[in-house]
Amino acid sequence: MSGGTHKEYGAFGTMNTVQITAKRVLRATEKAAQVLLMDGRKSWFPYSQCPGLERIPIKGKGEFTCPTWLLAREKVERPNEMESKMIALEGTVIMRNDEAAFVKLDGGEEIWFPFTRCPELTKLPVHTKGFFECPSDILFKKGLMHYAMNLTSMIKDLRRGNLSIFQATHTQKIPALVLHCFAHDCAQRTLLQSYKDNKELHLSLWRATQIKRQWISGEASDEQLEQVRLEIRRLWVSAKGSFMRTVSAIWDATDKDAVTAANGAAQYVTFGILNASLSVSDLSRGVDRPEQDEMIQERSWQSNRLAELLEKYIEAERETPESVAR
Known part of the structure; x- marks a missing residue:
C-alpha cells in the first residue's frame, strides 16, 4: 500500500479513499476485478468505486484508488465455487471420543473430524478404514484439500456435483x-x-x-x-x-x-x-x-x-x- 489517505467528493458527500498497490490482478468481469493485495488478501473490487483499477491488466501489477470502507471488510469475498460441499474421503480411524474422530487420511495427513459435520464417521470403529463424507470447508481451513483426494474419488465427486472445478483444480492431485x-x-x-x-x-x-x-x-x-x-x-x-x-x-x-x-x-x-x-x-x-x-x-x-x-x-x-x- 502506498501513498496517504485522501478524500474525494461526489454524489454521496465526502468519502475517505486510499491509494492501493495491487500485487496482481487475478481475474476480472465486466464490472469488477479480483485483486491479490500486498498483504496476501484476495478480494473483489468494483471498477465503479476504484478509479485506475480498470487500467491494470490481468496478471498485471499497479495502483488504484479505493474507498477505505472496502478495505475494512473483515470477510474476503469469494466466488461461488468456494461454497462448502460434501466430498468423499477415505481414511483410518485412529482414535475417537464422544464428539469427534481422529482420522489418518489416505494421503497420510491426520486430523480430527467432528461427528456433527461428518456423521458417517460414527459408524467406523477404531482402527477401521473406510469412506465418509466431509464438508469441503473443513479441508480448506486446514489446508488439506491436496491430501484428501485420489483421482478415483475425485472423478466420482465431479460427476455427482460434489466437487467444484475451483476445488478440484486446487487439490494439487490432478496432473x-x-x-x-x-x-x-x-x-x-x-x-x-x-x-x-x-x-x-x-x-x-x-x-x-x-x-x-x-x-x-x-x-x-x-x-x-x-x-x-x-x-x-x-x-x-x-x-x-x-x-x-x-x-x-x-x-x-x-x-x-x-x-x-x-x-x-x-x-x-x-x-x-x-x-x-x-x-x-x-x-x-x-x-x-x-x-x-x-x-x-x-x-x-x-x-x-x-x-x-x-x-x-x-x-x-x-x-x-x-x-x-x-
Whole structure:
C-alpha cells in the first residue's frame, strides 16, 4: 500500500479513499476485478468505486484508488465455487471420543473430524478404514484439500456435483497435463460459443488455442506460446464487455501454470454466460441470477469433461499427451 489517505467528493458527500498497490490482478468481469493485495488478501473490487483499477491488466501489477470502507471488510469475498460441499474421503480411524474422530487420511495427513459435520464417521470403529463424507470447508481451513483426494474419488465427486472445478483444480492431485488439456477445451468452447453468437473474433484467438494444443503435445515451444500471449495481451488492452471475457479466457488458458490455466479459463466461460443471461432491467435492479439453467449446464459440462480427462489419464497410464487430449 502506498501513498496517504485522501478524500474525494461526489454524489454521496465526502468519502475517505486510499491509494492501493495491487500485487496482481487475478481475474476480472465486466464490472469488477479480483485483486491479490500486498498483504496476501484476495478480494473483489468494483471498477465503479476504484478509479485506475480498470487500467491494470490481468496478471498485471499497479495502483488504484479505493474507498477505505472496502478495505475494512473483515470477510474476503469469494466466488461461488468456494461454497462448502460434501466430498468423499477415505481414511483410518485412529482414535475417537464422544464428539469427534481422529482420522489418518489416505494421503497420510491426520486430523480430527467432528461427528456433527461428518456423521458417517460414527459408524467406523477404531482402527477401521473406510469412506465418509466431509464438508469441503473443513479441508480448506486446514489446508488439506491436496491430501484428501485420489483421482478415483475425485472423478466420482465431479460427476455427482460434489466437487467444484475451483476445488478440484486446487487439490494439487490432478496432473498438469490433464489441467492444460481441460484449459484448452474450455478456451475452445468459449470461442465456439462466441462464434455461435455471431461475434467477430480476432484470428489470433483461434491461433492461440491451436498453439496451446501444440504446446501440450510438445509440438510448440515456450517461445511460441509466449509470442501468442503477447498478441492476446494487445487485444485485451482495448477489449470491452463480452469480448474482454473471451480474451481473458484465452489469456488464462494459455498460461504455462496448469492451475491458473484450468481454473481461469473455466471461470471466464461461466462469467460470460452469467453476464449474457442478465437483461438490462436485471442489471438496473442489481439482480444476480447465478442459477440460470445455462450456467448450470456449463458447470455440469466442465465437471464431466474434467472427469472424462482424468479417466483417460488413468487408462492411458501416462501415455503421450495426444492420447489424453483426444
